[in-house]
Amino acid sequence: MRLTSKPRGHAAANRSALHLSRLNLSGNPDAIEKLRSGDRRALARAISMVENHAPGSIELLKRIFPHTGRAFTIGITGAPGSGKSTLVDQLAKIYRKQNRTVGIIAIDPTSPYSGGAILGDRIRMQDHFSDPGIYIRSMATRGWLGGLARATADVALLLDAYGQDVVMIETVGVGQDEVEIVRLADLTIVILVPGMGDDVQTMKAGIMEIADIFVINKSDHEGADRVERQIRALQSLAHARDPSGASIIRTIANRGEGVEKLAESAFAYRTYLQDGGLIQQHRVRNWELRLLAMLRDSLLEQARATISGGDLRSFAEQIAERQRDPYSVIEEVSRRLRQA
Amino acid sequence: MRLTSKPRGHAAANRSALHLSRLNLSGNPDAIEKLRSGDRRALARAISMVENHAPGSIELLKRIFPHTGRAFTIGITGAPGSGKSTLVDQLAKIYRKQNRTVGIIAIDPTSPYSGGAILGDRIRMQDHFSDPGIYIRSMATRGWLGGLARATADVALLLDAYGQDVVMIETVGVGQDEVEIVRLADLTIVILVPGMGDDVQTMKAGIMEIADIFVINKSDHEGADRVERQIRALQSLAHARDPSGASIIRTIANRGEGVEKLAESAFAYRTYLQDGGLIQQHRVRNWELRLLAMLRDSLLEQARATISGGDLRSFAEQIAERQRDPYSVIEEVSRRLRQA
Numbered sequence: 001m002r003l004t005s006k007p008r009g010h011a012a013a014n015r016s017a018l019h020l021s022r023l024n025l026s027g028n029p030d031a032i033e034k035l036r037s038g039d040r041r042a043l044a045r046a047i048s049m050v051e052n053h054a055p056g057s058i059e060l061l062k063r064i065f066p067h068t069g070r071a072f073t074i075g076i077t078g079a080p081g082s083g084k085s086t087l088v089d090q091l092a093k094i095y096r097k098q099n100r101t102v103g104i105i106a107i108d109p110t111s112p113y114s115g116g117a118i119l120g121d122r123i124r125m126q127d128h129f130s131d132p133g134i135y136i137r138s139m140a141t142r143g144w145l146g147g148l149a150r151a152t153a154d155v156a157l158l159l160d161a162y163g164q165d166v167v168m169i170e171t172v173g174v175g176q177d178e179v180e181i182v183r184l185a186d187l188t189i190v191i192l193v194p195g196m197g198d199d200v201q202t203m204k205a206g207i208m209e210i211a212d213i214f215v216i217n218k219s220d221h222e223g224a225d226r227v228e229r230q231i232r233a234l235q236s237l238a239h240a241r242d243p244s245g246a247s248i249i250r251t252i253a254n255r256g257e258g259v260e261k262l263a264e265s266a267f268a269y270r271t272y273l274q275d276g277g278l279i280q281q282h283r284v285r286n287w288e289l290r291l292l293a294m295l296r297d298s299l300l301e302q303a304r305a306t307i308s309g310g311d312l313r314s315f316a317e318q319i320a321e322r323q324r325d326p327y328s329v330i331e332e333v334s335r336r337l338r339q340a
Numbered sequence: 341m342r343l344t345s346k347p348r349g350h351a352a353a354n355r356s357a358l359h360l361s362r363l364n365l366s367g368n369p370d371a372i373e374k375l376r377s378g379d380r381r382a383l384a385r386a387i388s389m390v391e392n393h394a395p396g397s398i399e400l401l402k403r404i405f406p407h408t409g410r411a412f413t414i415g416i417t418g419a420p421g422s423g424k425s426t427l428v429d430q431l432a433k434i435y436r437k438q439n440r441t442v443g444i445i446a447i448d449p450t451s452p453y454s455g456g457a458i459l460g461d462r463i464r465m466q467d468h469f470s471d472p473g474i475y476i477r478s479m480a481t482r483g484w485l486g487g488l489a490r491a492t493a494d495v496a497l498l499l500d501a502y503g504q505d506v507v508m509i510e511t512v513g514v515g516q517d518e519v520e521i522v523r524l525a526d527l528t529i530v531i532l533v534p535g536m537g538d539d540v541q542t543m544k545a546g547i548m549e550i551a552d553i554f555v556i557n558k559s560d561h562e563g564a565d566r567v568e569r570q571i572r573a574l575q576s577l578a579h580a581r582d583p584s585g586a587s588i589i590r591t592i593a594n595r596g597e598g599v600e601k602l603a604e605s606a607f608a609y610r611t612y613l614q615d616g617g618l619i620q621q622h623r624v625r626n627w628e629l630r631l632l633a634m635l636r637d638s639l640l641e642q643a644r645a646t647i648s649g650g651d652l653r654s655f656a657e658q659i660a661e662r663q664r665d666p667y668s669v670i671e672e673v674s675r676r677l678r679q680a
């Protein structure tokens with residue numbers, strides 16, 4: 001059973017953003033209090049606002065930020081077909097039984113055309129059951145030049161402020177954006193399955209290196225031992241941390257096997273991080289990376305505001321005609337921006 | 341048979357960059373003339389230099405830029421296992437028979453740990469046969485915050501200046517970086533195969549929309565009709581261009597079936613673009629997008645140069661401790677950069 005919510009259509013999102021800016025959520029302490037006290041609608045509105053980078057969203061994020069940092073964030077990544085969603089749903093159920101509240105951000109890398117079709121196959125748990133302790137949000141990948149990593153990190157903060165004990169971020173883990181995303185979690189779980197061609201080898205550069213826990217799912221399939229050997233070989237290269245002796249966990253997600261152990265290991269890892277004071281070190285490093293990414297995005301936004309569409313087009317024309325080269329155009333524009 | 345060259349190890353690349361900057365390739369008209377006249381070693385050196393963003397590489401690119409724009413660039417993307425490399429190799433052979441010179445840039449999304457293993461399986465045509473009319477370069481994905489799209493675009497320019505008639509850029513097409521990459525080609529080919537789970541649906545957002553030609557490879561497998569219906573359904577939504585009546589081509593790459601037709605269609609598409617004057621329009625639009633991406637990268641580089649590592653760390657610490665929020669830090673740093 002797949003638990004998810006449908007991504008908001010553009011029209012709906014825009015209406016919603018407009019609505020919010022009229023309500024002035026960002027400047028409204030009540031709305032922020034509502035979000036913090038577990039008001040689901042206030043959370044949904046805040047997420048739409050942040051996703052759409054609506055006016056006031058930065059103000060909102062600034063104000064909720066001091067109330068974040070409590071949630072345990074888990075990044076979970078694996079190739080399509082690795083059973084990622086099933087595992088995430090099962091982890092969610094286990095944590096719910098332990099009375100932990102759960103947020104799930106499912107990054108959906110599909111085309112806007114087909115996105116609806118995939119999600120249509122899935123049962124939307126929160127629509128059907130409305131367990132107030134679980135909140136699931138699907139996010140579709142956005143346009144050119146990223147923006148997804150930013151939006152995901154910001155939505156994770158909202159779920160944190162909302163009070164979710166565990167926030168899981170689920171991605172296919174193949175793109176650079178997605179490496180950025182899971183990398184920002186406290187714990188990164190990489191799911192591998194036996195017999196999917198190149199298995200370990202098809203993972204995106206940078207993913208294998210940041211895994212804290214490897215899951216071998218579908219471990220009843222032939223080749224599980226081979227996958228484990230591959231991981232051990234990588235670990236011997238990477239000196240991977242192995243605090244709990246459980247950094248490789250075998251599961252059969254559709255039968256629920258091994259999932260309890262995974263759920264425990266995740267929290268054992270957290271305890272390990274906290275006891276050694278490592279969690280703060282880890283978060284400081286993540287914030288350094290995230291600040292650079294935020295700075296890049298912010299500078300690009302400023303640049304876009306400074307260079308008119310007409311200028312950009314005329315530069316592009318000159319370049320396409322080989323009257324100028326793009327490298328000196330960039331130098332000129334950078335100079336101009338500094339003088340602006 | 342897989343035709344590829346091995347990506348350079350870091351140590352080798354660094355040595356090479358050092359070597360190059362001593363040789364002062366960028367300021368040496370002879371070296372640029374050598375590259376343009378088909379000197380393979382000059383090309384290899386220039387590529388290493390550009391890949392590593394070595395000192396002088398921008399100078400070099402500025403100087404070769406006026407000699408580019410002749411090559412027909414083809415972006416080819418498809419999921420792992422879709423037969424992408426086989427198709428690219430077969431297209432290369434066909435174009436070589438037509439006496440067209442060919443450059444191939446194969447983007448390898450694997451981990452640095454395992455990259456060697458995959459490439460080890462492949463026969464490196466140029467090492468074995470050294471057909472001077474073909475040049476193949478594998479590029480591994482690089483670190484944090486991209487850089488791959490930049491390097492790929494720059495290497496494509498070098499192959500263009502070197503005189504290759506056709507430059508094919510082959511990627512797995514799942515990450516944002518990779519969308520950026522294939523999007524910059526004159527022609528984009530998306531490869532789908534029947535029976536790979538969600539087929540059309542698992543493609544990255546943005547890829548389906550920019551395809552000029554769809555290939556249904558392994559079209560003897562069950563489900564080829566279904567894939568074609570899915571594509572037609574998307575096309576009716578997207579009003580896809582269909583100049584040659586051949587925007588969906590069925591191939592069985594490992595038997596060479598349909599590949600001649602694909603090779604022809606690619607050039608038919610080019611003729612269509614050229615005759616209608618569309619190729620220039622297309623390139624202007626691509627340069628607009630690429631200028632924005634270059635600007636983003638350049639701004640980030642400047643930002644990194646302006647903020648000391650110590651500042652960055654101290655901001656990250658304050659944020660991790662919730663003494664400050666990251667949004668106001670970014671505002672402060674942006675202000676500072678403008679005053680710098």
